Amino acid sequence: MNEFAKLPDWAAIIIAILILAGAATTLIGSLGLWRLNSFYERLHAPTLGTTLGTGCIVLASMLCFSVLQTRLVLHEILIAIFVTVTTPITLMILVRAALFRDSVERAETLSNMHDGSHPATSELEVNHSRPPEAT
Amino acid sequence: MSAIFLTWSLGLAKIFLALAMGIAAFRVLRGPRAQDRVAGLDALYVNAMLLALTFGIAAGDTLYFEAALIIALLGFVGTVAFAKFLLRGEVIE
Amino acid sequence: MKRHPFLPLAAFGLFILWLLLNQTVSYGHILLGGAAALVGSWALSALRPQKVRIRRLGAIIRLSLRVLVDIVKSNIAVGRIILGPARQERRAGFVNIPLELRNPYALATLGCIITSTPGTLWVDFDATKGTLMIHVLDLIDESTWIRTIKGRYERPLLEIFE
Structure with a gap:
């Protein structure tokens, strides 16, 4: 931890605050993954970590190395850009997969009820809302 | 003084x-359900990446x-492949 | 065989990526990065992407600032929901939004914006009807959300891309 002594006070404090804010935001996001009730709600939680959490820690890293090496160190911004561009893709495919699996299970339950042989035994995960049917 | 603060906040x-x-x-x-596991995996790797960045600052x-x-x-x-698998049952179409 | 069109934006992006990854601006790396950018953008043009036309730098800067502010605000809002009591009067649900945007780049940008403001998720865009389905964590009033998305994000994007 010797190289921190070379950091001026203002930089050290800003870096510390940024890192703490980023880590805390990420932790809150993960807590949401634990606490929220339905799958679609839970999916919102990690975006805290991918936006503000990543942003803060990347900024802190950029500031730290820029001051330590007395030149502009910008390559961490690639991580921020990459995460911003890829998160929508992941989440979009995941939501679609979840909707698809829900609809398949609903259809199976309905057909089972129709047969009469298997009364609806498979309990569906209760969502607060179904997607509005496209009309 | 501020260096100690920084060390503590990094920890x-x-x-x-x-x-x-x-x-x-x-x-x-x-x-x-399976989609919950994939969402968890997504969050897991983002957190691991941030942890690596933090280790980088500390070191x-x-x-x-x-x-x-x-x-x-x-x-x-990996996450996209898993999600795609959930969507269709096959990764490569 | 038709000549592939040159893609200046993609080439420039690759060039900057190269320099950032190598963390230098030395002549050798500028040359290498230039070559990589040319080859890469040439390979990309084989996919024949649709031409992108971006206008109004001012609108881009204003939109980015607005999105940054919104990201911070909605982070705080979602954080409050997560840390709040488990049983609360909150309804999550899907919202259908009719959009005028058709440009795929503009739609991709809108997707990034909507997903990176926590609390809203891009679900599906129906290209034939032009309706976008999003999932909202804290759904108070459907029409408010429609107005927010259309006014705050769609109008500047229309200005920039079309």
Whole structure:
């Protein structure tokens, strides 16, 4: 931890605050993954970590190395850009997969009820809302 | 003085991120359904990447950045492959 | 065989990516990066991407600032929901939004914006009807959300891309 002594006070404090804010935001996001009730709600939680959490820690890293090496160190911004561009893709495919699996299970339950042989035994995960049917 | 503050906050940030990883891992193990596990995996790799960046700041070494970038790349590809598998049942069409 | 069109934006992006990854601006790396950018953008043009036309730098800067502010605000809002009591009067649900945007780049940008403001998720865009389905964590009033998305993000994007 010797190289921190070379950091001026203002930089050290800003870096510390940024890192703490980023880590805390990420932790809150993960807590949401634990606490929220339905799958679609839970999916919102990690975006805290991918936006503000990543942003803060990347900024802190950029500031730290820029001051330590007395030149502009910008390559961490690639991580921020990459995460911003890829998160929508992941989440979009995941939501679609979840909707698809829900609809398949609903259809199976309905057909089972129709047969009469298997009364609806498979309990569906209760969502607060179904997607509005496209009309 | 401020260097000590920075050292402490780095340690605290590492604990936070490790906890976040633990919670994400809990979601991966617990489920209850496959899409929950994939969402947990997604959060897990983002947290791991941030932890790598934090370690990089603590060590004063930009080499950790490369590790973080690779974690981000592989995590993204992995999650998309899993999600795609849930969507169709096959990864490559 | 038709000549592939040159893609200046993609080439420039690759060039900057190269320099950032190598963390230098030395002549050798500028040359290598230039070559990589040319080859990469040439390979990309084989996919024949649709031409992108971006206008109004001012609008881009204003939109980015607005999105940054919104990201911070909605982070705080979602954080409050997560840390709040487990049983609360909150309804999550899907919202259908009719959009005028058709440009794929503009739609991709809108997707990034919507996903990176926590609390809203891009679900599906129906290209034939032009309706976008999003999932909202804290759904108070459907029409408010429609107005927010259309006014705050769609109008500047229309200005920039079309």
